[in-house]
Amino acid sequence: xxxxxxxxxxxxxxxxxxxxxxxxxxxxxxxxxxxxxxxxxxxxxxxxxxxxxxxxxxxxxxxxxxxxxxxxxxxxxxxxxxxxxxxxxxxxxxxxxxxxxxxxxxxxxxxxxxxxxxxxxxxxxxxxxxxxxxxxxxxxxxxxxxxxxxxxxxxxxxxxxxxxxxxxxxxxxxxxxxxxxxxxxxxxxxxxxxxxxxxxxxxxxxxxxxxxxxxxxxxxxxxxx
Amino acid sequence: xxxxxxxxxxxxxxxxxxxxxxxxxxxxxxxxxxxxxxxxxxxxxxxxxxxxxxxxxxxxxxxxxxxxxxxxxxxxxxxxxxxxxxxxxxxxxxxxxxxxxxxxxxxxxxxxxxxxxxxxxxxxxxxxxxxxxxxxxxxxxxxxxxxxxxxxxxxxxxxxxxxxxxxxxxxxxxxxxxxxxxxxxxxxxxxxxxxxxxxxxxxxxxxxxxxxxxxxxxxxxxxxx
Numbered sequence: 001x002x003x004x005x006x007x008x009x010x011x012x013x014x015x016x017x018x019x020x021x022x023x024x025x026x027x028x029x030x031x032x033x034x035x036x037x038x039x040x041x042x043x044x045x046x047x048x049x050x051x052x053x054x055x056x057x058x059x060x061x062x063x064x065x066x067x068x069x070x071x072x073x074x075x076x077x078x079x080x081x082x083x084x085x086x087x088x089x090x091x092x093x094x095x096x097x098x099x100x101x102x103x104x105x106x107x108x109x110x111x112x113x114x115x116x117x118x119x120x121x122x123x124x125x126x127x128x129x130x131x132x133x134x135x136x137x138x139x140x141x142x143x144x145x146x147x148x149x150x151x152x153x154x155x156x157x158x159x160x161x162x163x164x165x166x167x168x169x170x171x172x173x174x175x176x177x178x179x180x181x182x183x184x185x186x187x188x189x190x191x192x193x194x195x196x197x198x199x200x201x202x203x204x205x206x207x208x209x210x211x212x213x214x215x216x217x218x219x220x221x222x223x224x225x
Numbered sequence: 226x227x228x229x230x231x232x233x234x235x236x237x238x239x240x241x242x243x244x245x246x247x248x249x250x251x252x253x254x255x256x257x258x259x260x261x262x263x264x265x266x267x268x269x270x271x272x273x274x275x276x277x278x279x280x281x282x283x284x285x286x287x288x289x290x291x292x293x294x295x296x297x298x299x300x301x302x303x304x305x306x307x308x309x310x311x312x313x314x315x316x317x318x319x320x321x322x323x324x325x326x327x328x329x330x331x332x333x334x335x336x337x338x339x340x341x342x343x344x345x346x347x348x349x350x351x352x353x354x355x356x357x358x359x360x361x362x363x364x365x366x367x368x369x370x371x372x373x374x375x376x377x378x379x380x381x382x383x384x385x386x387x388x389x390x391x392x393x394x395x396x397x398x399x400x401x402x403x404x405x406x407x408x409x410x411x412x413x414x415x416x417x418x419x420x421x422x423x424x425x426x427x428x429x430x431x432x433x434x435x436x437x438x439x440x441x442x443x444x445x446x447x448x449x450x
Contacts (some may be wrong), residue, residue, distance in 0.1 A: 084345050121346070121424045149448060160447040164430055191433040197344045198426035205389055205423045208416040209446060221434060222385040223374060223442040 002063035003030035009179075010076030012036040012069045012091060013083030015046035020109065021153025022080065022145070024050055025183040027062040036072030043067055063074045070122045073098035078175065080143075081131070085112075088127060092134045099139045105179070106131040106196070107145045109203045117208045119201040128166055128196030134198040141168035142176045143196035144187065149216035162192035163219030164199040170209050188221060205209075227288035228255035234404075235301030237261040237294045237316060238308030240271035243332065246378025247305065247370070249275055250408040252287040259290045261297030268292055298323035303400065305330040306356070307370075310337075313352060317359045324364045328397045330404070331356040331421070332370045334428045342433045344426040353391055353421030367392035367401045368421035369412065371428050374441035378408075386443030389424040401405035413446060 009026055011019045014035035027050070035050070043066035054062050073079050073095035079102060083091050088108045108127035112120040124130045126144045128143035130140035135141055143166045152159050163180045165187045169175045173189050180187030190198065202219065207218045234251055236244045239260035251257045252275070260275070262268035268291035279287050297322035298304050304327060308316050313333045333352040337345040349355045353368035360366060368391045377384050388405045390412045392398045398414050405412030415423065427444065434442045 046338050116421075117416055119350070119416070119420045121350070121422060125344070125346070152448065166430075188430075189437055190430040191342055191344070194344075195344045195426070195430055195433070197346065198311045198423065198430045201420070201423035202425055205391075205413075205415040205420055206446075208420070210411050212414055213449055215450050218447045219444045221431075221442050222445045223377065224438055224440050 002032045006031050007077035008032045008034065008037050008075060009078050009080065010034040011080045011082060012072060012095065013081060013087065015042050016082060016200035018145070018148070018153065019082040020046055020050055021063060021150050022183060024054070025153065026179065027054070027064050028059060030180040031182065032063040034067050034072045034076055036069040038069060040066065040068050055117070069179040070095055070098060078103045078179070080107060082107045085110045085127060088130065089134060092131055096135055096139070097185035099135060101138060103140045103142055103175055104135060104144045105130065105145070106141055106178055109146050109200050111204065117145055117204050118212070119204045121197055121201060125194045126197040126200055128200070129194045132168070132193045138171045140167060140172035141193055142172050143193060143199065144176050144180060146196070146199040146208060147218050148185070149218055151216040152218070158184045159218070160220060161185055162220045163187045166190045166193050168193050170175070180216065227257045231256050232302040233257045233259065233300060234303050234305065235259040235261050235297040236305045236307060237297060237320065238306060238312065240267050241307060242375035243370070243373070243378065244307040244418045245271055245275055246375050247307070247408060248289060249279070250378065250405065252279070253284060254288050254407040257288040257290070259292050259297045259301055261292055261294040263294060265291065265293050270431065295320055295323060303330065303404070305332060307332045310352060310393045313355065314359060317356055321360055324360060326363060327361060328365045328367055328400055329356065330370070330401055331366055331368045334371050334425050335427065342429050342436065344429045346422055346426060350419045351422040351425055352421045353425070357393070357418045365392060365394045365397035366398050366418055368418060368424065369401050369405060371421070371424040372431060372443050373410070374443055376441040377443070383409045384443070385445060386410055387445045388412045391415045391418050391420040391424070393418050
């Protein structure tokens with residue numbers, strides 16, 4: 001059941017594996033989740049799929065809705081962006097007016113196909129920094145979830161995958177770390193927004209490891225006392 | 226005791242915590258290790274310290290020698306560079322003639338003091354790529370060990386810290402992965418040399434986590450079957 005005291009979440013580009021994986025976990029944790037897409041139809045289809053899977057698993061009515069990206073961004077308090085790098089800038093330009101004063105969670109990894117196993121960071125340093133540059137300082141951009149395999153997110157249980165959380169606002173990072181935990185993972189304050197470069201570059205490394213070991217690798221932080 | 230069938234190793238800038246930590250672990254694994262420094266005196270002092278520590282621990286005669294950087298690079302088959310970023314280029318220019326056809330393990334992290342917790346990758350993409358550019362294609366540059374806390378390396382036991390191994394030659398990466406294992410850690414093929422950007426950037430993230438948790442953090446790869 002949806003917990004009305006929790007912030008309303010939107011996931012833009014929420015019809016992909018990563019977006020629906022996050023939507024499922026947050027909805028199960030009691031959040032009201034809006035799946036955003038470029039068309040109402042695609043958003044509805046993803047939301048319907050999700051409700052069906054949840055029903056099969058015996059999870060009761062979950063608070064998942066469907067909207068176009070701009071409406072989703074307007075209706076939510078915390079907005080997550082899970083689109084391919086090639087659509088990051090255009091999507092952010094579109095929804096920027098709806099994001100003022102809000103937290104935008106950027107999950108973009110600046111992969112340059114076809115060589116996705118090769119680190120090719122953008123001139124600006126990171127996709128996270130690109131988002132911050134586009135949105136301006138009135139939007140609290142926080143990057144996270146770049147190293148989580150969608151494959152594992154679709155599973156029901158806890159994940160042995162830590163999340164590096166970067167952003168210029170400590171409060172915004174803390175709000176995102178709560179969402180990381182609600183999704184069954186550990187989140188770590190990892191520095192200012194441009195430190196997203198580390199997590200973004202790591203995704204290409206994990207792609208190499210996945211090919212080598214036929215797995216869906218992630219990272220965990222070791223050495224904590 | 227030194228195993229004559231193993232490659233001879235040199236550690237340039239081997240008088241710091243990371244260099245002596247690696248020297249100790251490789252010497253204990255039976256490798257002949259040459260500690261290189263800018264002066265013979267500094268190298269001798271580090272080697273003497275290391276022999277003393279090993280004697281205190283009841284480890285027998287270990288094969289640690291001391292030389293100036295150029296002599297060390299000439300005498301070794303695999304050369305490791307553990308100098309600060311500000312000395313990387315000058316040290317490599319100096320020893321370049323001695324490295325032709327060999328493996329150079331670059332441990333350089335391009336930190337820019339005083340903001341060492343901020344990812345500030347160089348224009349060339351990574352310190353590993355800088356090393357490859359300076360040394361040319363006849364030297365097999367492999368980057369590794371950027372995320373290992375020297376603190377833990379100085380301890381005697383196995384380390385819960387994985388090592389990302391990047392380089393353009395798969396055989397050279399495999400040789401370095403053997404050395405990672407000899408030092409008590411797991412190594413992973415992580416792609417071409419410029420993928421070193423991931424491990425280098427991650428060091429600044431780990432510095433943030435160390436400050437926050439008062440620890441010496443590293444990473445481990447999760448999700449392997």
